[in-house]
Amino acid sequence: MTSSTREKEPGLVEQVDHLVRQARLAAAVFTQYSQEQVDNIVKAMALAAIDASPRLAMVACEETRMGVLEDKVLKNLVASEFLYKQIRDKRTVGVIKEFPEDNMMEIAEPIGVILALAPVTNPTSTVIFKSLCAAKTRNSIIFSPHLMAANSSNMAASILYEAALAAGAPKGFITWVEKSARLRRETELMMVHPEVDLIFATGGTQMVKAAYSSGKPALGVGPGNTPVYIHKSASVLSAVMDIIISKTFDNGTECPSEQTLIIDSEVYDEAMAEFQRLGCYLCSADEVNKVADVAIDPKTGSMNYRLVGQSAAAVAEEAGLSVEPATKILLCPLEGDLRYHKLAKEKLMPVMGIVKVDSIEEGINRALDVNYCGGTGHTSGIFATDDKAIERFATNINAGRIIVNCPTSLGGFGGFYNNLDTTFSFGCGTGGGNITTDNVGIKNLINYKRVPRRRNFTLTFQTTKNIYINPGSIEHLRSVKTKSAVVVTSRSAASRGHLSLVLERLPADCNVDVFSQIGVEPDWETIKEGIATMRHSKPDTIIALGGGSVMDAAKIMRLFYDWPDLDLKDISANFLDFRHRLNVFPKDVKTQLVAIPTTSGTGSEVTPFAVYKDNTTKHKVSLVDESLLPAVAILDANLTRSLPPRITADTAVDALTHALEALVSILSTDYTDGLALEAIRLIFEALPAAVADGGNVLWRHKLHNAACLAGMAIGNASVGVNHALAHSLGAAFDVPHGRANGVFLLTTIAYNAGIPTKFIPHSTYPLFVADKKYARAAQFLDLVEDESAGLAHKSVPGLVLALRRAVYDLLRQVDQPLSIEELGIGQDEFHSRLPALVESAYNDMSMRTNPRLPILVEVGELFLHSYQTRQRP
Amino acid sequence: MKHTETVKIKVALLRGVDEVDRLLAAGSGNLELDFTEVNFISVEGLEWLEELQLRAQSQGATVTFINLQPEQYKVFKVAHIDSLLKACGAPMRSGPSC
Numbered sequence: 012m013t014s015s016t017r018e019k020e021p022g023l024v025e026q027v028d029h030l031v032r033q034a035r036l037a038a039a040v041f042t043q044y045s046q047e048q049v050d051n052i053v054k055a056m057a058l059a060a061i062d063a064s065p066r067l068a069m070v071a072c073e074e075t076r077m078g079v080l081e082d083k084v085l086k087n088l089v090a091s092e093f094l095y096k097q098i099r100d101k102r103t104v105g106v107i108k109e110f111p112e113d114n115m116m117e118i119a120e121p122i123g124v125i126l127a128l129a130p131v132t133n134p135t136s137t138v139i140f141k142s143l144c145a146a147k148t149r150n151s152i153i154f155s156p157h158l159m160a161a162n163s164s165n166m167a168a169s170i171l172y173e174a175a176l177a178a179g180a181p182k183g184f185i186t187w188v189e190k191s192a193r194l195r196r197e198t199e200l201m202m203v204h205p206e207v208d209l210i211f212a213t214g215g216t217q218m219v220k221a222a223y224s225s226g227k228p229a230l231g232v233g234p235g236n237t238p239v240y241i242h243k244s245a246s247v248l249s250a251v252m253d254i255i256i257s258k259t260f261d262n263g264t265e266c267p268s269e270q271t272l273i274i275d276s277e278v279y280d281e282a283m284a285e286f287q288r289l290g291c292y293l294c295s296a297d298e299v300n301k302v303a304d305v306a307i308d309p310k311t312g313s314m315n316y317r318l319v320g321q322s323a324a325a326v327a328e329e330a331g332l333s334v335e336p337a338t339k340i341l342l343c344p345l346e347g348d349l350r351y352h353k354l355a356k357e358k359l360m361p362v363m364g365i366v367k368v369d370s371i372e373e374g375i376n377r378a379l380d381v382n383y384c385g386g387t388g389h390t391s392g393i394f395a396t397d398d399k400a401i402e403r404f405a406t407n408i409n410a411g412r413i414i415v416n417c418p419t420s421l422g423g424f425g426g427f428y429n430n431l432d433t434t435f436s437f438g439c440g441t442g443g444g445n446i447t448t449d450n451v452g453i454k455n456l457i458n459y460k461r462v463p464r465r466r467n468f469t470l471t472f473q474t475t476k477n478i479y480i481n482p483g484s485i486e487h488l489r490s491v492k493t494k495s496a497v498v499v500t501s502r503s504a505a506s507r508g509h510l511s512l513v514l515e516r517l518p519a520d521c522n523v524d525v526f527s528q529i530g531v532e533p534d535w536e537t538i539k540e541g542i543a544t545m546r547h548s549k550p551d552t553i554i555a556l557g558g559g560s561v562m563d564a565a566k567i568m569r570l571f572y573d574w575p576d577l578d579l580k581d582i583s584a585n586f587l588d589f590r591h592r593l594n595v596f597p598k599d600v601k602t603q604l605v606a607i608p609t610t611s612g613t614g615s616e617v618t619p620f621a622v623y624k625d626n627t628t629k630h631k632v633s634l635v636d637e638s639l640l641p642a643v644a645i646l647d648a649n650l651t652r653s654l655p656p657r658i659t660a661d662t663a664v665d666a667l668t669h670a671l672e673a674l675v676s677i678l679s680t681d682y683t684d685g686l687a688l689e690a691i692r693l694i695f696e697a698l699p700a701a702v703a704d705g706g707n708v709l710w711r712h713k714l715h716n717a718a719c720l721a722g723m724a725i726g727n728a729s730v731g732v733n734h735a736l737a738h739s740l741g742a743a744f745d746v747p748h749g750r751a752n753g754v755f756l757l758t759t760i761a762y763n764a765g766i767p768t769k770f771i772p773h774s775t776y777p778l779f780v781a782d783k784k785y786a787r788a789a790q791f792l793d794l795v796e797d798e799s800a801g802l803a804h805k806s807v808p809g810l811v812l813a814l815r816r817a818v819y820d821l822l823r824q825v826d827q828p829l830s831i832e833e834l835g836i837g838q839d840e841f842h843s844r845l846p847a848l849v850e851s852a853y854n855d856m857s858m859r860t861n862p863r864l865p866i867l868v869e870v871g872e873l874f875l876h877s878y879q880t881r882q883r884p
Numbered sequence: 885m886k887h888t889e890t891v892k893i894k895v896a897l898l899r900g901v902d903e904v905d906r907l908l909a910a911g912s913g914n915l916e917l918d919f920t921e922v923n924f925i926s927v928e929g930l931e932w933l934e935e936l937q938l939r940a941q942s943q944g945a946t947v948t949f950i951n952l953q954p955e956q957y958k959v960f961k962v963a964h965i966d967s968l969l970k971a972c973g974a975p976m977r978s979g980p981s982c
């Protein structure tokens with residue numbers, strides 16, 4: 012296109028290139044200016060504009076033969092004085108905003124070169140407005156005026172430029188296209204010029220369309236057609252005066268000005284009488300047709316541009332009506348279906364449609380008719396004192412500005428009658444084919460650079476408040492304050508004699524009920540039965556007596572007993588991050604929960620976790636929340652003395668896995684690390700003895716405490732990949748949880764100690780240290796790395812190997828399986844179910860706190876590596 | 885191989901620097917402009933630098949720019965003037981370069 016233009020219109024391309032290059036250099040130099048320098052320039056420009064306002068108005072009136080001199084002066088002052096006051100103290104250079112709570116700041120980057128269009132209706136005020144906005148935001152601006160107003164627009168540009176230059180602005184930051192027959196062509200070329208960054212269009216629909224189709228970012232404005240509703244609750248007389256002020260302003264050239272009034276019948280006569288008393292002319296049906304014939308161009312069906320900004324008398328004369336020369340507005344009652352009426356459109360002249368309605372519904376519907384007749388997204392108005400009416404109107408009308416109890420033209424400018432941003436460019440949103448509904452201004456001429464600093468979430472440590480920790484501590488039950496208690500337990504608790512131990516120690520005057528229906532995997536039906544028991548006996552205390560399943564079930568029962576209206580769906584959604592989860596739990600619980608573990612494994616007595624089985628999906632559902640934490644835990648190791656060696660080892664391996672996983676978890680802290688390390692040490696020390704001599708309460712005691720310490724660690728740091736694999740395997744082959752954990756340990760320690768294929772993204776896990784954490788555990792256990800492996804003394808890999816060997820030796824010693832094959836699962840069956848195993852493990856929430864992000868293929872490998880019978884590493 | 889003379893440009897480059905013009909006119913060799921101290925370049929300064937490149941080219945000499953502060957290097961970037969970016973060591977391209 013350019014080369015052919017070069018040949019056909021010599022000098023045109025060069026002229027355009029020259030203008031754009033000036034603007035480009037100025038934009039580059041402007042990037043170096045400080046806020047103070049910019050503010051001085053803007054002030055000088057505003058002063059010059061205020062000073063030149065009358066002169067510029069006069070020139071505009073003469074050149075365009077449109078509008079009203081006094082009103083054009085006012086517009087120039089709004090664009091200078093009002094705008095200046097609004098933008099004076101705004102930061103537009105460097106750091107413009109800080110968000111301390113979000114650890115973020117915003118820095119301004121200029122747009123660059125702006126091509127600005129100026130309309131014939133506001134040739135000088137628009138230039139003043141856009142020049143001040145450009146200077147304040149350190150942008151260059153090239154004005155392309157309307158051909159019929161080019162001299163006045165360019166005069167405004169030149170006055171502001173000279174003032175800016177004198178105040179130190181970069182040479183050439185304001186430029187303009189001279190009035191000539193080529194003006195339109197030059198504008199078109201600039202719209203697609205590679206060195207123009209943004210088109211700031213205000214003007215005829217055609218120009219705005221051209222701007223948007225240029226392929227460049229554009230701020231445009233859509234056409235308007237402002238409906239104004241006078242609700243019966245309005246103060247009618249002041250509404251009428253406001254409307255006259257607004258519609259006669261500059262002879263109606265303002266696009267937010269009133270186009271059609273919709274008036275409630277209750278106040279219709281009063282309003283019309285006042286309009287006439289103040290000098291408006293009410294047209295008869297015949298006269299309305301005559302006005303419509305001249306105000307609307309029959310060829311285009313839209314307003315007749317020749318009459319834009321002419322006086323009411325001039326329009327009347329054109330229509331063949333005889334009215335007083337001082338007539339303010341021609342009022343045209345619009346009969347019949349509004350949607351078919353010629354005058355229901357935009358007419359930027361003192362001609363206004365009038366519609367009488369019988370209800371608010373009809374009022375809003377007729378306003379919508381006008382609104383959707385070419386004015387969506389632009390402006391509308393309502394006069395009312397009834398807030399409900401205002402809100403209903405505003406909710407339904409599609410307009411960027413819904414002006415309440417003010418003139419819509421002057422109200423639309425902003426800063427005059429209300430606190431809208433001062434503008435001469437009314438964004439119309441998608442209703443008008445625009446990107447914004449803003450009163451466009453400086454905020455739209457900045458590239459906002461957001462600078463978020465890393466956010467460190469608050470870390471916390473929570474656990475059960477009162478923990479009684481030595482053998483014999485069951486005696487504490489005697490001092491528990493309760494008048495009514497429900498003991499939640501399993502059938503085996505009765506047979507092991509635990510239930511009577513508890514019942515004997517509860518206060519004599521306490522009413523006690525027992526719910527002993529908890530099986531291996533409590534389901535929702537069982538939990539509901541327990542809640543029903545509680546509703547019946549109304550306990551103030553719930554005592555959970557048993558292993559993990561019993562404690563988990565009691566936690567859920569207590570929650571729903573306290574909060575009967577709670578919806579399980581609202582608290583059981585899966586989540587990536589605890590702090591972002593969608594689940595909403597109650598803030599507090601009032602019924603006291605006392606947990607008495609009879610195994611040394613899950614640590615559920617101190618965790619905010621509870622798991623139940625969903626009978627319809629057959630999946631386990633995990634609940635996590637502080638409100639699940641018991642208030643009291645009683646760790647009396649005497650209750651574990653009767654545990655058979657098999658279960659002792661199974662549950663202890665679960666506890667060991669908890670400690671090892673919490674140690675390397677991405678949520679681990681100094682607090683959980685201490686607990687995890689000591690838990691590991693105690694298990695290594697006590698487990699073989701407890702398995703060999705189950706009746707020895709000392710080793711039982713150590714193991715019981717180890718499980719509880721590990722519980723506190725996972726209660727805050729959670730678990731990892733090993734649990735994900737174990738959950739999946741356990742569910743598929745019905746393997747006890749602890750035993751399922753044991754078969755993966757040697758594999759997952761090696762895996763987590765390796766360099767991750769994918770690191771896990773988490774703001775509070777800034778450094779991958781899993782291997783060093785395992786090494787620390789080995790040192791804490793006083794393990795000596797084997798020189799035979801060829802690893803350097805005290806090296807991390809050597810210590811990790813030592814830890815894996817120690818785990819191998821411990822599990823072998825207590826006869827725990829160390830691989831899937833050792834569980835007795837056949838190779839064929841394992842392989843046939845492997846895809847399902849992988850999928851289930853991959854989707855397990857435990858994965859999300861693992862220090863290494865396991866990719867899908869790795870999950871498969873972890874299963875495969877864990878299959879064959881293990882040899883000592 | 886022509887010899888290269890280095891000239892330190894003063895704090896604000898508001899217009900052409902006579903010393904540089906003289907050295908180039910003398911045709912004694914290539915020039916290297918050191919921008920270490922420069923904290924502002926005006927439109928006139930930019931125009932002079934661009935014109936300097938043209939003059940140097942016609943004489944078969946080079947004028948290179950060194951030690952630009954980021955604030956002024958960014959002015960060149962925003963200005964999109966190839967010859968100035970090239971003087972900072974950028975590869976030559978047709979059209980605006982980045």
Ligand SMILES: [Fe+2]
Nearest residue numbers: 613665669748
């Ligand atoms: Fe576990």
